Amino acid sequence: MGVRKDLNQARKRGDLADRATVEVVRDERGVVREARTPSLARPPGTGSIADLPFINAAEAPDAVVLRREESGTWRPVPAAEFAREVTATAKGLIAAGLAPGDRVAVMSRTRYEWTVLDFAVWAAGGQSVPVYATSSAEQIEWIVRDSGVRMVITETTENTEAVRTATAEHPAPPRCWQITPASAADTAEGALAELADLGRDIPDEEITKRRDALTPDTIATVCYTSGTTGRPKGCVLTHANLHAEAANTVELLHPLFKEVTGQVAATLLFLPLAHILGRTIQIACGMARIELGHCPSIKPDELRPALKEFRPTFLVGVPYLFEKIHNTGRATAERIGRGASFDRAHRVAVRFGQAYMDRFLGRGKGPGPALYAAWALYDLLVYRRVRGELGGRVRYAISGGSPLDRDLNLFFYAAGIMVYEGYGLTETTAAATIVPPLSPRPGTVGRPVPGTAVRIADDGEVLIKGGIVFGRYWNNETATDAVLTDDWFATGDLGSLDEDGYLTITGRKKDVLITSGGKNVSPSVLEDRLRSRPPVGQCVVVGDNRPFVAALITLDPEDVAHWLHVHGMPADTPLSELASDPGMRADVQKAVDHANQAVSRAESIREFRLVEGEFTEANGLLTPSLKIRRQAVTARYAAEIEALYGG
8 A cells, every 4th residue: 555655645745745736727618728837846947958967977976867778687887987088978979970969860670879978968068869779761861961960879780780770861971989889799899988989088067168158049959750640840948948857847746656655766768769758767866866777678578587686666657568468467367367356456456546546636535445455355366466566666667658557557556666758849848748746637737847737729639838838840940830839738639627627638739530420530539549459459549431430450469469369379370360259359359348338339340351461550551659550551552441331
């Protein structure tokens, strides 16, 4: 009951409960149309994010700010050592010809060197341009050309070759360094060592001079959107944008994550650092001197061992992570013949979490004796194992990217892990809203981050204003003018605000389907709930100008392997046979029924079709941030869609 005890103790301490007050604005009908949260962090008048490693080194040189994985152990990196490594790398970039305002691309998975490079580019007066490690040659070519990158640091030989191939026809291809050796037999050192050697004659004073020339309004990064349609757009984010996001998030959350629990805060970062959320997390950790480690993969089989070794106290993830942990627990239970017991544990957790949440929020009496007894039993049998999968010390988590299923949120709450949901975009420097620490409300994405305002337009579109909002798209004035009006950013998402200023996202404006009967349907609500239930892998809801709503569904390979084992069927059973298997269709129908609970009958999925393959980034059906490329999917499966409607 650790999370609930912490929350109740914190609630008694008014200093935390009153940290972020929200003002709501109503229209003439009394409907809440705007919510505003005052800033908790004073905007900087001078300096930049580049100063952060050096401030930490001066104020707390021995403080452990990062942990670096080396041969299976996590070596602590003190603030002074990190600042020295940033300085050496920055000097190398200057020696290589980086001028103030020049851009440097980093194409790598999440790893320690990425963080060093980010701060080194800034310390040298440059601007970083993140590139997903999985980007195609076409994407690389466009980002390098559009941003005017002069240097690229890659992770692997494959990345390096992709950059060279993509930019071979450029008038001045960028210079490349590689973080890892080309092969196991290669004795050459990696990019950071090469840059440090290259910059050995650059005086430290040059780094100080370049940092002193930076201001809050200086461009820090040109961060390209993942692009569900068309070419990615480069979001220009300043040091002030990054500070507004990181500093206000720290002021809102860190007192609970550290002071109330008594734990030394530590987190393992596995989100792609090419995504703005990962970047702002590393800055926030530096500001609060939270121990930060890196893991290059979000794949459960690769992430779980790292979590158990690092043992973080809180995590920042996406719904996929929490869905996989839950589904893995169920699969493990089924393998030992206790699938029904896990299902009961899930139902108990949802009831218990809701009852406890109601009591905490003053809306009910809380769990009764029988429910407490059931919770205690399943805490011993199930919930403690869930905590163990995350390393055993996690008490809090932040989930973003897409809505987390409400029942799944309550399941983790009952298991002793409070999951706070947030919402934001690259254009808002990551989170624009987040559930406040002492006022959880599963099913919403929270209130405006301090220093931010959220408004609902007449057509339901979510608008955002504040220090976190970007200033423009790189080289794209037309696109900028289309989304920025009087400093309000039009997100393209649809949503609503409740009486207390909590935002609920209901879908994407451009994705709304209109059936032939005239019913407007937001597919994302259905898709998010569908994906939260095994054996569904990915899905796309269709029905635009059609008589009813339907869905294309892929099966998760791990779930299929487990399902075949449990049902005694050959591991190589083809999808054509599975698609007509009554048991498999019944399990998929359960996921469809769960999705349909969130909508009216007219909006519900009437038919579904299981389709071959997976939706992946490699085949062009997902973006690097795992968003569906809807147009690409519907084009690829046009025949299957026609078959759904008898075509």
